[in-house]
Amino acid sequence: MSEALVNPEPGTAPTGRLDVDRVRQDFPVLSRQVHGKPLVYLDNAATAQRPLAVIESMDRFYREYNANVHRGVHQLSVEASEAFEKARRTMAGFINAPSHREIIFTRGTTEAINLVAQSAFRPSLKPGDEILITRMEHHSNIVPWQILCEQTGAVLRVAPINSAGELLVDDLAGMITERTRLIGIVHVSNALGTINPVREVCRLARRHDIPVLVDGAQATPHLEVDVQDLDCDFYCLSAHKMYGPTGIGLLWARESLLEAMPPWQGGGEMISRVSFSGTVYNELPHKFEAGTPNIAGAIGMAAAAEYLQSLGLPAVAAHEQELLDYATGKMEQVEGLKIIGTAEGKGPVIAFTLDGIHPNDLGTIIDHYGVALRTGHHCAMPVMEFFDVAATARISFGLYNTRAEVDVFLDALERARKMLD
Amino acid sequence: MLAGSETGGDNKSMSDAPPQTPASRSLDALYKRIILEHNRSPRNARLPDGYQASARGFDALCGDDIRVAVCLEGEKLQETGFEGEACAVTTASASLMTEWVRGRRIDQVLDGARRFRRVLDNPDQPDDPQLGELNQLRSVSAFPSRVRNALLPWKTLEAALAGKDEVNSVTKEPNP
Numbered sequence: 001m002s003e004a005l006v007n008p009e010p011g012t013a014p015t016g017r018l019d020v021d022r023v024r025q026d027f028p029v030l031s032r033q034v035h036g037k038p039l040v041y042l043d044n045a046a047t048a049q050r051p052l053a054v055i056e057s058m059d060r061f062y063r064e065y066n067a068n069v070h071r072g073v074h075q076l077s078v079e080a081s082e083a084f085e086k087a088r089r090t091m092a093g094f095i096n097a098p099s100h101r102e103i104i105f106t107r108g109t110t111e112a113i114n115l116v117a118q119s120a121f122r123p124s125l126k127p128g129d130e131i132l133i134t135r136m137e138h139h140s141n142i143v144p145w146q147i148l149c150e151q152t153g154a155v156l157r158v159a160p161i162n163s164a165g166e167l168l169v170d171d172l173a174g175m176i177t178e179r180t181r182l183i184g185i186v187h188v189s190n191a192l193g194t195i196n197p198v199r200e201v202c203r204l205a206r207r208h209d210i211p212v213l214v215d216g217a218q219a220t221p222h223l224e225v226d227v228q229d230l231d232c233d234f235y236c237l238s239a240h241k242m243y244g245p246t247g248i249g250l251l252w253a254r255e256s257l258l259e260a261m262p263p264w265q266g267g268g269e270m271i272s273r274v275s276f277s278g279t280v281y282n283e284l285p286h287k288f289e290a291g292t293p294n295i296a297g298a299i300g301m302a303a304a305a306e307y308l309q310s311l312g313l314p315a316v317a318a319h320e321q322e323l324l325d326y327a328t329g330k331m332e333q334v335e336g337l338k339i340i341g342t343a344e345g346k347g348p349v350i351a352f353t354l355d356g357i358h359p360n361d362l363g364t365i366i367d368h369y370g371v372a373l374r375t376g377h378h379c380a381m382p383v384m385e386f387f388d389v390a391a392t393a394r395i396s397f398g399l400y401n402t403r404a405e406v407d408v409f410l411d412a413l414e415r416a417r418k419m420l421d
Numbered sequence: 422m423l424a425g426s427e428t429g430g431d432n433k434s435m436s437d438a439p440p441q442t443p444a445s446r447s448l449d450a451l452y453k454r455i456i457l458e459h460n461r462s463p464r465n466a467r468l469p470d471g472y473q474a475s476a477r478g479f480d481a482l483c484g485d486d487i488r489v490a491v492c493l494e495g496e497k498l499q500e501t502g503f504e505g506e507a508c509a510v511t512t513a514s515a516s517l518m519t520e521w522v523r524g525r526r527i528d529q530v531l532d533g534a535r536r537f538r539r540v541l542d543n544p545d546q547p548d549d550p551q552l553g554e555l556n557q558l559r560s561v562s563a564f565p566s567r568v569r570n571a572l573l574p575w576k577t578l579e580a581a582l583a584g585k586d587e588v589n590s591v592t593k594e595p596n597p
């Protein structure tokens with residue numbers, strides 16, 4: 001424990017375990033109380049908390065060098081532009097993108113997917129073309145394709161999952177046709193925790209020359225992501241899931257794809273010359289970033305990525321898996337509790353139902369013990385339908401959670417049951 | 422039952438409760454005996470035979486999914502029942518509602534719905550004498566995230582009386 005690293009030298013991979021007590025001090029919100037009890041934050045899959053490194057990086061921007069980017073010769077603008085573009089390089093490194101020109105800042109995963117749908121596919125899709133996704137997608141990787149299908153006459157096809165919440169890869173392979181134009185797949189499911197075999201799906205798709213879009217919203221907080229190793233074509237993420245600010249995320253795509261895609265929003269920043277006889281678009285990545293960007297957000301996102309790198313994602317993942325195993329083992333012993341999502345490989349997410357207690361009531365009661373968890377459909381209604389539940393309760397761990405917090409949750413669960421019995 | 426006769430005090434889970442936050446925010450105020458009791462044995466928890474109007478109330482966010490059906494005799498709600506899957510607050514509210522509306526005219530029921538909304542709007546509202554036992558649900562007003570649950574049966578009943586098939590209590594999805 002002693003060698004746990006909060007601020008190791010940049011780039012050093014820590015060898016030790018995560019020192020959770022130390023790490024917790026990086027997150028100011030963790031010291032607050034809720035209903036007179038210490039906060040136990042188990043809703044990390046909805047959004048994680050922010051460490052001081054992120055908060056201070058954004059604060060510094062606003063206090064010391066706030067200016068618009070790429071627009072002025074004055075010193076503040078130069079500093080802001082440098083920090084903004086440095087953030088792009090940091091994020092390229094974070095997912096091992098071959099070039100920072102391939103990093104498009106977006107509002108988050110949702111906007112990244114919509115960008116791909118509208119820019120990369122809408123102009124070329126023909127009636128009868130197919131988009132193939134999986135049954136466990138988040139609404140943000142379903143609805144943009146439904147809209148696209150309505151616009152173009154293309155067809156949305158959905159690969160099945162099994163009762164453990166695992167993708168049936170062979171079935172997906174069997175659904176590939178010569179009309180398949182894209183495979184969209186969630187890297188880690190927010191509703192089930194399932195880690196999908198993305199590399200395998202990409203290999204499969206490559207044989208048919210079909211591009212693959214990966215929804216990485218739930219992956220980047222927990223896994224080391226290497227887009228070249230995955231061999232995917234589009235990768236989307238949201239900063240707020242990985243300890244960064246809200247309202248910022250990114251799309252990574254292969255440069256050749258981005259070059260071929262038309263801009264999807266027009267305005268400032270994305271042009272190089274405008275006249276009424278014609279407008280010349282800016283080069284990558286700016287072609288896709290119309291208007292003043294979320295500068296502080298990009299800076300905060302990069303700070304979050306650096307923070308995760310400083311702790312070492314393998315150490316983070318090992319700690320979270322330990323919590324997942326511990327909590328899963330305990331919850332399996334709770335009478336009437338059913339875990340929804342029991343895949344072989346899982347991120348630190350446990351969705352469940354409890355006989356006789358509606359998730360709504362569970363959420364309210366547990367909140368009173370200071371425990372934040374999520375109830376509802378988790379923006380994955382097709383998953384709820386598959387498991388024939390209207391809603392589930394879900395706990396999801398972050399790097400700062402502890403076994404003691406799992407125990408507080410289990411105790412609150414028992415009290416909820418007593419109360420409603 | 423009149424307001425003020427609530428029986429939270431002898432709730433057996435009292436001793437397990439966390440330190441009391443302001444009284445109305447306490448869990449025992451929400452899960453008071455009458456709500457627990459109506460949740461455990463809801464009244465009119467079936468659709469009445471030969472109903473003339475019904476609607477489905479679905480809250481996509483929470484997963485509450487109920488159907489409310491009404492037998493009318495002229496302007497009067499002869500019998501009202503509900504079925505479905507819902508949380509304790511929705512179930513108790515539906516149960517209390519179906520009792521309250523029995524024998525009342527449509528205009529009285531719609532007025533009741535308005536009054537009920539008003540008392541749920543604000544924890545400081547006094548009881549509304551017209552609402553009788555429904556005032557017991559006022560404690561929900563201190564739990565803003567749960568007010569929608571108490572209202573769902575009423576919205577569904579209003580939809581049924583207006584000849585609509587479905588109400589969806591969610592207009593906007595939050596982020597997961």
Ligand SMILES: Cc1ncc(COP(=O)(O)O)c(C=O)c1O
Binds near residue numbers: 045186217
């Ligand atoms: C798996 C998954 N995909 C996509 C999203 C959408 O991300 P955002 O709302 O940040 O755009 C989320 C979370 O909201 C998610 O969990």
